[in-house]
Amino acid sequence: MTNTFIPYGRQDITDEDVAAVVEVLQTDFLTQGPQVPAFEAAVAERVGAAHGVAMNSATSALHAACMALDLGPGDWLWTVPTTFVASSNCGLYCGAQVDFVDIDHETYTMSVSALSAKLEAAQAAGTLPKVIVPVHLCGQSADMEAISRVARAYGVKIIEDASHSIGADHQGLPVGDCRYSDITVFSFHPVKIITTCEGGLATTQDAGLARKMELARSHGITREADEMTHAPDGPWYYQQVTLGYNYRMTEIQAALGLSQLTRLDSFVARRRELAARYNQLLADLPVTLPAQHPDTNSSWHLYVVRVAADRHAAVFDALRAAGIGVNLHYIPVHTQPYYRAMGFAEGQFPNAEAYYAEAISIPLYAGLSDADQDRVVAELAKALAVTQ
Template identity: 55%
Template sequence: MIPYGRQDISQEDIDAVTAVLKSDFLTQGPAVPRFEQTVSNYCDAKYAVAVNSATSALHIACLALGVGKGDVVWTSPITFVASANCALYCGASVDFVDIDAQTYNMCPERLAEKLAEAKKIDKLPKVVIPVHMCGQSCDMERIYKLGQQYGFKILEDASHAIGGRYNGLPIGNCQFSDIAVFSFHPVKIVTTGEGGMAVTNDEHLAKRMRVLRSHGISSALEDMHERSPDEIWNYQQIELGFNYRMTDIQAALGNSQMVRLDDFVTRRQFLAMRYESLLSNLPIITPIQRANQYSAFHLYVVRLKLSDTNRNQREIFESLKDRGVIVNLHYIPVYRQPHFEKMGFLAGYCPKAEEYFSEAITLPLYPGLTEFQQDQVASSFEMALS
């Protein structure tokens, strides 16, 4: 059986975790700030805040950006539900911007059109969350210019994209955003088991996210409310926060994985290019990579040319699974989920997203995938299409 994604754990990773297990700190020790520094250095961002999941990072990032009741947050429909849920957690409402038909990222043209209409009725978004689908960056420079024009904040959901580059610079440098968020789930580029990270160049945002990840508690003297000098106050809860901390065990694994990040992405790039050759004669559309992009290739999504085959998407999907190739679908448009349909969203709301949904299949891609296994995937795919 060939999974669509899989972690790559080395002996060095195991040794790093074992060292923490033998140390004095399993959580809130030196490994977490060391991991934060590693990621911020890699991305060329000033600050990094480690948390227990990318979902948590999205949540506290929205709060740090001031999202609350009465606000609207826009994101892509082709993403995991967390990209939209983070706005709902804050009491805000959410809306969706249709995708670019080639990259599957938020379409800047649709965004510009939607912003112009929203301005007419005074319903502009507080925050826009572009999602770097499959590991390729959105067109962040264009989105940033729209942000300057219309006054919204930008939160990059880069959960798929650590190790990728945009305009020659590392994704996560926040040149065109306020905050960027990474995921370290086991099938992502690097893993901490579960975990996430928010990076920013804004000291105030970083400080606010650190407080929010730990119950809203601060030990900084400048945050403390004045109390009796006879009482011991070594920390204070200054607002309502959450238990979103990352452990030292997770951070140690993350630090060790970061050593191989560039190797992981290079391998993913190689396998993606090899798929391009192996699948060239099949009735499908393979992923494109823009000239100013270097995708982390977290996912390898193909689109079926269903008019050129006598089988439908589900039949092809099930046929591959029956042959031991565990494919997936990334993603069902978020607004088609029952929870969002209850809010009033209807089928057809984002036409390009729904066209994509009806044709997409995610093939296996991860560093440990061998060329022999990849040949098996290609052969099985050809048979499933026939």
């Protein structure tokens, strides 16, 4: 009998999730009803933020966050190369220029020393960024206290890309409370820790930034009299006060998110259990296991092992052939053709490129059984032995 395929990640949907969605389908509101504000409030409370702004994707939330911070032509946004392209594209959407800061070779998040050196050089050159976007890769927070200390000295705004990291902690407090940033963005894509199908949410402690993001997600339109440039003509009146987009989350998505959020702690606990188990089962194999900063407690969206570069592709192919749905997170953004056309080239960010040459994301999700995890480990061991 052929072994079943084990994906690197997948959603966990229960009857309660289905019932929550069906209940919304039977109401009068499929969009712009009570579920979205309820989901926003629940996430904000969970992470210790004053405000939550839900959107149809984390990409939309990143864009709206940049807009709220007034990023525009003539400005710079910096992020890391080891991320999904949305972390840098959000700057391009605003007409800003984009650059990158190399990753730390152990945690794979933004290198504090590289950031410090780059900011010092940028100040001398007159090219300081308006915004930086540290990425919390695989569920582990970047060293936000150090990043904030360095960036704030130069007046730089900070957006935490926590797409991987709902449920994670930094210094014993939840990622998303924005104590070291202006805005934090979460993703609820199906392979993430909780899902709304597609969806994202930005948290902030600043009411003004929250309102700017709310306007950005809904065409820049307001019905609030004190936000209009002249008095309303009547109770039907609305006014576009800025350029916005249609980035709204539906009621259906929010209802699913609310239901999923009730299981966030159990999802994260299981992921941590599986990660600890991987650490034990893989200890004697010739792979580099993921390192954790002592100030962080990852929510373990991904578990990444590193394999010697000369064996990397062969091991990856062998695992796929064995029905193990490994993946690679991520190809360095600066090596993408679109970014090469801007002048970026290989060799500029050596830690990110070395990581790419060796990284393999192996299966990790709350529904992964111990037996399936054992199979992943066995197939990895076999692939490593064959490629010696």
